[in-house]
Amino acid sequence: MNPSRASAVLGLIGNTPIVPLLFEAEGVTIYAKCEFRNPSGSVKDRFAAAVITDAERRGWLRPDSIILECTSGNTGIALSMIGAAKGYRVTILMSEEASHERRRLIRQFGAELILFKSGGRYQTGINLSREMAAKDSRYFLPRQFENPLNATDHEHSTGQEILRQVDGPIDAVVAGYGTGGTLAGVGRAVKQRYPKAKIFAMEPAEAALLCGEMPCCHRIEGVADGFIPELLRSARVDGEIKVTSTEALAMARRLNREFGLLVGTSSGANVAAALKVARDLGPSGKVVTLLCDRAERYFSTALFDADESPSAEKRGPE
Numbered sequence: 001m002n003p004s005r006a007s008a009v010l011g012l013i014g015n016t017p018i019v020p021l022l023f024e025a026e027g028v029t030i031y032a033k034c035e036f037r038n039p040s041g042s043v044k045d046r047f048a049a050a051v052i053t054d055a056e057r058r059g060w061l062r063p064d065s066i067i068l069e070c071t072s073g074n075t076g077i078a079l080s081m082i083g084a085a086k087g088y089r090v091t092i093l094m095s096e097e098a099s100h101e102r103r104r105l106i107r108q109f110g111a112e113l114i115l116f117k118s119g120g121r122y123q124t125g126i127n128l129s130r131e132m133a134a135k136d137s138r139y140f141l142p143r144q145f146e147n148p149l150n151a152t153d154h155e156h157s158t159g160q161e162i163l164r165q166v167d168g169p170i171d172a173v174v175a176g177y178g179t180g181g182t183l184a185g186v187g188r189a190v191k192q193r194y195p196k197a198k199i200f201a202m203e204p205a206e207a208a209l210l211c212g213e214m215p216c217c218h219r220i221e222g223v224a225d226g227f228i229p230e231l232l233r234s235a236r237v238d239g240e241i242k243v244t245s246t247e248a249l250a251m252a253r254r255l256n257r258e259f260g261l262l263v264g265t266s267s268g269a270n271v272a273a274a275l276k277v278a279r280d281l282g283p284s285g286k287v288v289t290l291l292c293d294r295a296e297r298y299f300s301t302a303l304f305d306a307d308e309s310p311s312a313e314k315r316g317p318e
């Protein structure tokens, strides 16, 4: 294949390492897939690369096409990165509540950002993207929440990588859901090889929709946007593990400070949930989870709040 300008960044996506996280007190090890090692810093690089490459192959993208997506941030950053490398215009619809770091990263890749008032309702942004696309044929919608490619790509890339990297059998996969693509795809791959493996959905305790509860505000950015996405309905989920925002933040800080892994809040939530499953399975259980993104995109969020107390910074002599 001839190298293109985009092949530099495309070549950095995927094949992320898996690290064993030893929790000595609990006597268990969690296997954590380091998705924060993708070039834009999150698991979403995989879908962004897959959907744009697929659309090009199908002839759906023209030089004047505009990639338009409603996202909680990471997909927007990833699409903006691929758009920059491939020379496409990108417009990202994002809730006003999304962190400033995410907004600035999207703009840094040269993409356009439209903020909408969600009032906790993500559907507002999705509807807006559909209205825009209906009026202007230049828009191409990746539709991450319903596009089956989101899950099949995870099945064939992330899932197969995990099967190569972890000596089986795998007992459980634990992950949160935004679109549900990761959980559906990885779950499918792992269940196909190890039919007894259990797939657990991590849910914020404040918005445990799969548990039949009403959504409420939580602080685990990137997951549980207040509705059950289409892709998750196709996932073979065996159970839900609730994690409070406080538990997620505490575990993310533990990963930062005790393991030296600079990951974000949803990674903390995933590991906290995986730890609950691993404790039940005992030391011989093999539990896999994902570290979804980097901590640097949470400077303005609660993850870094603990550092704002006056005692956290000690001044040296003037």
Ligand SMILES: Cc1ncc(COP(=O)(O)O)c(C=O)c1O
Pocket: 042, 043, 044, 072, 074, 075, 176, 177, 178, 179, 180, 181, 182, 183, 221, 222, 223, 264, 266, 267, 292, 293
């Ligand atoms: C930080 C973070 N964690 C987890 C996820 C969940 O991934 P998925 O959309 O595949 O369910 C996302 C999705 O955007 C995310 O941004």
